[in-house]
Amino acid sequence: MSPSAFTALLEAFSEPVLVVRETGTVQTANSAAQELFGKRILGAQLRAILRQPEVTALLERMIDGAEQGCAPYATSDASSERHWKVTARRMDADTFIVSLRDTSDLEAAEAQRRDFVANVSHELRSPLTVLAGFLETLQGAAAHDPDARSEFLRIMQAETERMTGLVSDLLSLSRVEASARIRPRDPVAIDMVLNATLAALRPQIEQAGLEVVRDLPDDLPPVPGDYDQLVQVYHNLIENALKYGADGGKIEIAAHVVPRLPGLDGPALRVAIRDHGEGIDPIHIPRLTERFYRVDRARSRESGGTGLGLAIVKHILGRHRGRLIIRSHPGEGSTFETILPLS
Template sequence: MDSHLHDTLNFDALITALPEPVLLVARDGRVWSANQAAVELLGAQIRGAQIRAHLRQPEVAAMLDRALAGSENATASFVTSSASAETVWQVTARPMGADTLVLSLHDISHREAAEAQRREFVANVSHELRSPLTVLAGFIETLQGSAAQDPAARQEFLSIMAREAERMTGLVSDLLSLSRVEGAEKIRPRTPVAIDMVLRATLAALRPQIESAGIEVTLTLPEDLPEVPGDYDQLVQVYHNLLENALKYGANGGRIKIAASTVPAVPGFEGPVLRIDVTDYGEGIDPIHIPRLTERFYRVDRARSRDQGGTGLGLAIVKHILNRHRGRLCIRSAPGEGATFSTLLPTG
């Protein structure tokens, strides 16, 4: 008796120290011990109660039967919900001696959410790749059949096919950029970068698009522009994506302004912050879309983005690059009033 009591006290002390819910259950299903985390989850009345009356989900009941029948490592998932969220628990039952099961609950909600996100991402990518492939396959068939002897149609179809192939190339290269940036997001780049060089390089690369859109782009740089610790190529990508969007979606405003400034203090930043605004005077964005623009594949107008060769990944890449630089993206816009995309970068 004494030694049993001694064991019990030790077990209680041990399981109380564990952060996740743990219960000791007798063969008849009665809970003879529950740690603090289990009491918080299931209520104090769980002690001494019938476990099946509290974990009332068929999967858990079946798992308990298996465990009591001698299964060494039975698991099941168990879902609890509160007003604000649902929690998914993985319940594991392991025998301890002949008469007791140790039930432990492990919160796997984050894993479930990450898996759901991954599935959605794969579905999106597949969908995005499928549409150009469908177009290509259709034209290949046409060229093999009815259009084989029609040089004019062939020229037209080949140029559509080239555009679709280009779209796929763009998508694949955006996906690669995204995965590269996400992979390195924890590693902050430290090389001093002169942002005026970055902006001039971006403008030079987009010069053909600027000229063909007939848009005037002005660049305003203060004299004493500080360098920022960063990754030159990634920063070029940030302003390339922002300027490209301004050209694609804000072209009817006729002009684009890029302006750099130093802000002495911004909440959430230590020390001065380098701010770059990319402003267009186009049709602007409805506020309901603004919080979602940096989500992968989110576009206000899907067909329009597609027509422009967009992938819906540009701003997601911008956000991840800025995160890696411990920076931030702010978007201000109203319908009919153009849009300003501002990047904030720490200077130290």
């Protein structure tokens, strides 16, 4: 192979690839490698640049004549840490090839999966512990105490409902994720969605003694969407306003068309749900849409919450190519705004 063909071959790899002499100095490096380590890499001792024990050991084995091997390597800059898998393979007696594969995303996904499983297990364990405890009491100490029995059964029912709620939230999250790439296109009348949601939440609204102020123009255009999923979005947002913003006395729901927004091609429908409750500390806002994230775990739990609601909202809006904007100041209530593109 001609030297220029060989260079072209190395350039065809988007990940860093280096050709190293048996002495350990770098003979050739493709652009990705030069970008990662700088041009100083050419002619340098690779050990002096990839200065981490496992990589050094790998390079020494290769210099000693090993056929192949791999080692983990980590780089970091001010904003992020990246993980790499370094693979070395002998090319001929005098040279070997070293390539780096970026495994950061894989590792992040793996960590996320572990967190998720830990969270789900934790959320299921507490109601199960309560159920097990009460079952034991009902069979023993409280077996002949009708008052205690009905109180315990009430608590057991609430815990069972919490588990059912968690499982159905998990199922809807996975359904939304599974359909994330398919953009829904049925014409959906948002005022119908909002009115249906408010009707379903009527008992809770009355119980909280809240006034709901609607500002829904008659001529709202339909949005391309999935009716049931959009009901889920507004159900959670309005329910949150009820649960966490009830002290404010009223919630306002307003919808209107916005002609242009940065990042969107055409007009969009903006729906704002505003409460006048206690508001949210700004440090929590960016994390609210994470699964299981709750500002006040105990309090959300008391009201049967699992912290999956806003994660589901975010996924559904993402599927609709829309977004969620959260504005809040402690003591001044919160506004949750959905933006749904009209075309």
